[in-house]
Amino acid sequence: MAAEIRQAVAAGIIVEIESMTELTRVASAGEELGLIPQVAVRVNPDFAVKGSGMRMGGGPQQFGIDAEVVPDVLSAAAGLGVDVLGFHIFAGSQNLNAEIIAEAQRRTVDLVTELAVHLPGELRYINLGGGFGIPYTEKDQPLDLDAVAANLHDLVEVITSRFPQAKPVIELGRYIVGECGVYVTQVVDRKISRGRTFLVVDGGMHHQLAASGNFGQAIRRNYPLVVGNRVDEAADESANVVGCLCTPLDLLGDDVALPPADIDDLIVIFQQGAYGLTASPTAFLGHPAPAEVLV
Template sequence: MSAPRPQHAPLEQFEVRDDCLQVGGMPLTRLAERVGSTPFYAYDRARLSERVALLREHLPPEIHLHYAMKANPMPAVVQHMATLVDGLDIASGGEQRVALDTPMDPGLVSFAGPGKSDADLRCAIAAGVVLNMESDAEMERIAAIGKRMAIRPKVAVRVNPDFELKSSGMKMGGGPKQFGIDAELVPATLRRIGELELDFQGFHIYSGSQNLKAAAIQEAHEKTFALAIRLAAHWPGPLRTLNIGGGFGIPYFPGEQRLDLAAVGANLKRILPGVREHLPDTQVVIELGRYLVAEAGIYVSRVIERKVSRGQVYLVTDGGLHHHLSASGNFGQVIRKNYPVVIGNRVAGGERETASVVGPLCTPLDLLADQMELAKAEPGDLVVVFQSGAYGLSASPVSFLSHPAALEVLV
């Protein structure tokens, strides 16, 4: 029997039976028993597959879809995603090792990010990974390493565009940035690539992330294609690839509306024929992380005790910001807002109360839910934080106060 669902929780992503959340086709309580301890992250492979299918449905078929591993580098998740997408994008040597352990062709793996070490570069060059160059200095290091290894490195130019993605949660381009080569300097960089005889693949132009406004993304796509066409004129050969980034956002907080993916796809279908006139041989890539995995994941902690302080109920759990920094509000939120949270084994619950969910850390920042309406919980009940499939465990200070690490499972 399905229970009524609290409106604030994105439960359309998960089934509820007998007032208990279902994850990976099983009740949360049974999943917790199988995992053996809390806290843990659970990622639902069916939800991951459904999200990729949704993108395939709405985006033009010639668009290649890449998974940005920084959103969730758990090896089992990456292995699953590698069977669904057309390429992987990495941002560290550690992610590179995980990516190279998948069936993905290394030539469809691209490596972005400033400050790549020589060891990272050697591994990428040896494997045939495409290096998105962030600076002219990095280009010179890549060329020198490739010469010593007698391998012609595959490279792309990460461009810092002369525009920003409006309404983005985090701006990755426009103005001065540590990311990419300023657009106005790219022609000179292309000349130097020719002199160094590097194997030039194309451009990576990424201007922002976590955007829920289709109009802003549409405008960014149009500006990105125009910039790429302008810069490609400075290269004597064809542009093989153009990574236009992603930036597709998901709703985390009450009042946020889902991105109109159909509108984004329709706009791409409209403008791509014109792009093909200038870049006929170019493979267009959209790189997404959060949009692919965030809504497929939950974070689960267990209530240790109920505490009432001057009329305020606190549910003290064995999880907290050391495992899920973003849910605590300390991963970029200017004003703290609650992620969607439920008591997973009492999703609706007959008796409701206003409570705050806190962790075991000795800091008032250890707050997973601030005065939310929840089912009345008791010690042993399971607290679930939704929208937790991206920037969760790997983006958190797991060593803070030396509490045990959270587990991760793909179900």
């Protein structure tokens, strides 16, 4: 940790601090290197965002510094030889409602405006976080990006008028890469248990935790999946697609309409480009890691 912080400080990277401890670590790195570290404070806002798959701010949180404590942290920072450029607020991930995202971003700018008076200098950095959602099921409506963009356009004008030196940043994750990835796994067994068909595959939640519904879903829903080598065939069978781990959590498709599939067929799951392999418990049962192919 200390080595990574030193590297970041030496490279002049803005280090976003999430606690007083992190602030002191960055300050020590600056002292050792004879440099003034550039930092931003990640703030746990005093508001929460509805409709997000995962809440990342509001209420008690492991992320960021509670908004009401930030003035004290800034006072401490003033005596520690660090340069606080601004703030980062990220309220929630996987939101498909443009108006809620817009409202969260407006509230973020308002909160930053309140906090900026406690900075010793000008506000130079404002990170509005990520959170733009992507559709995972047929019921999901894609995000109205034009509405988000129109709001951001207005907000950038507000930011520029209030803080002429501030650089606004958004930090998107899944919106950029989520839809680019597919996960392919092969059927190794087909079983009927008391009338229900199970397709057992050679992959599972150790490769794609999110597809099993155990990452960011309050209610488990199937990700879009097809039998890759039977896409032209009628989906007239209902099956459960299960992984090869020793837990019922390892469920990739619950009661999915599929063409009758068998051993060696390929199950293809879409929307897998974000929070995939690296967000999964790959060591569970010690199965080999899948190939990741960039095309």
